[in-house]
Amino acid sequence: MRMHSTSKQLWRDVQVFDGLAQLDEAMNVLVEDGCIAGLWPSSAFDEALAQGAVEAGRGGVMTPGLVDCHTHLVHAGDRAGEFEQRLEGVSYETIARNGGGIISSVRATRAASEDDLIAASLPRLDALLADGVTTLEIKSGYGLTVADELKMLRVARRIGELRPVRVLTTLLGAHALPPEYAGRADDYVSLVCDEMIPAAVAEGLADAVDVFCEGIAFSPAQCERVFQAAQHHGLAIKAHAEQLSNLGGSALAARYGALSADHIEYLDEAGVRAMAEAGTVAVLLPGAFHVLRETQLPPIELLRHYGVPMAVASDANPGTSPICMPTLMANLACTLFRLTPREALAGMTTHGARALGLPDLGRIAVGGPADLCLWDIQQPAELAYAVQAGRLRQRVFNGAITYAR
Ligand code: DI6
Ligand code: FE
Numbered sequence: 137m138r139m140h141s142t143s144k145q146l147w148r149d150v151q152v153f154d155g156l157a158q159l160d161e162a163m164n165v166l167v168e169d170g171c172i173a174g175l176w177p178s179s180a181f182d183e184a185l186a187q188g189a190v191e192a193g194r195g196g197v198m199t200p201g202l203v204d205c206h207t208h209l210v211h212a213g214d215r216a217g218e219f220e221q222r223l224e225g226v227s228y229e230t231i232a233r234n235g236g237g238i239i240s241s242v243r244a245t246r247a248a249s250e251d252d253l254i255a256a257s258l259p260r261l262d263a264l265l266a267d268g269v270t271t272l273e274i275k276s277g278y279g280l281t282v283a284d285e286l287k288m289l290r291v292a293r294r295i296g297e298l299r300p301v302r303v304l305t306t307l308l309g310a311h312a313l314p315p316e317y318a319g320r321a322d323d324y325v326s327l328v329c330d331e332m333i334p335a336a337v338a339e340g341l342a343d344a345v346d347v348f349c350e351g352i353a354f355s356p357a358q359c360e361r362v363f364q365a366a367q368h369h370g371l372a373i374k375a376h377a378e379q380l381s382n383l384g385g386s387a388l389a390a391r392y393g394a395l396s397a398d399h400i401e402y403l404d405e406a407g408v409r410a411m412a413e414a415g416t417v418a419v420l421l422p423g424a425f426h427v428l429r430e431t432q433l434p435p436i437e438l439l440r441h442y443g444v445p446m447a448v449a450s451d452a453n454p455g456t457s458p459i460c461m462p463t464l465m466a467n468l469a470c471t472l473f474r475l476t477p478r479e480a481l482a483g484m485t486t487h488g489a490r491a492l493g494l495p496d497l498g499r500i501a502v503g504g505p506a507d508l509c510l511w512d513i514q515q516p517a518e519l520a521y522a523v524q525a526g527r528l529r530q531r532v533f534n535g536a537i538t539y540a541r
Contacts, residue, residue, distance in 0.1 A: 170535035201270025201507030203488030208453035213244025277308030329365035344372035349385030390414035422468035423457030448483030477520035
């Protein structure tokens with residue numbers, strides 16, 4: 137006799153966005169042992185396959201669990217005052233040059249304990265989860281000392297253990313020059329390369345290394361030193377590049393086999409080509425574009441033309457994107473960058489996962505992991521079309537329903 141396992145769960149009559157496109161007809165989805173065990177048209181209900189399965193849901197839209205591949209979720213303090221300054225006409229760069237901006241979050245984050253940081257960051261994480269995130273990346277970069285960067289990474293790992301979610305961590309020691317290193321940027325880069333990266337590796341705290349390649353941050357030559365150290369230690373590489381100007385940071389990152397180059401509003405055709413050749417994902421961050429009222433659009437047509445995969449992420453951070461709502465990012469990617477809803481959703485699933493070096497995630501495919509969202513909508517495009525909290529009916533992480541409304 138066949139064993140009836142209660143770990144078999146069946147969703148019936150769902151519209152499926154599989155991570156790249158919407159499937160043609162309503163589907164049944166079977167989940168077993170943390171994996172997607174079956175996916176077939178609901179018009180052809182298969183008794184044998186579903187035998188012993190518990191009906192877990194019916195109707196609605198199913199997508200892969202969302203992947204937010206670029207966040208600065210862990211930090212202390214807030215920057216509402218700078219938001220007001222910017223409304224009075226002071227630019228983000230001017231604020232940064234006057235010791236505000238990233239450095240003001242550094243002051244607050246250095247002063248915070250691990251527990252303070254957990255308390256500050258959990259509500260932001262919960263907001264992401266309630267909007268469908270099952271995997272996210274969290275960067276350091278507001279510590280800028282060895283101890284404070286490791287503290288941030290430890291907090292990122294710990295909040296991932298406090299919730300049913302997968303967290304990848306990225307060491308962003310080269311985010312800004314800390315004031316104690318004023319005029320000694322190369323010495324600070326040495327600290328990042330010779331002490332921070334090895335210490336993070338020794339504690340197993342970092343999955344990747346990131347840099348901010350920009351006039352107000354680090355030069356391509358300095359970023360290259362960080363990439364070399366990352367490569368030496370076997371860490372994946374990512375870059376904030378071409379956000380405010382074109383320094384060639386994306387092409388440089390691509391030469392080092394970077395998983396992704398992020399922001400890229402000022403990216404040129406040579407940079408797009410370099411990314412295409414290296415398989416580097418373009419991470420679009422429409423939240424920062426929106427908040428900074430940027431006017432230079434990322435080269436979407438060129439990225440399409442050269443077949444560079446486009447991910448979409450929140451960039452959740454206290455300065456340029458204080459937004460913890462991934463479905464709003466899908467909307468902004470469409471309204472501001474003219475992505476199609478299909479592209480925006482692929483950017484928050486399949487391509488977001490690829491930007492983290494996790495190509496099995498962000499898909500609905502038989503044999504793949506069961507990280508899923510069931511939404512109370514009729515078709516996937518509504519996730520990008522309407523801005524509305526509370527549409528998530530169920531969130532499935534590793535095959536278990538971890539949120540149900
Ligand atoms: N680019 C950004 O948009 C964030 N970091 C970066 O390198 C901004 C971080 C902040 O303003 O706190
Ligand atoms: Fe960022």
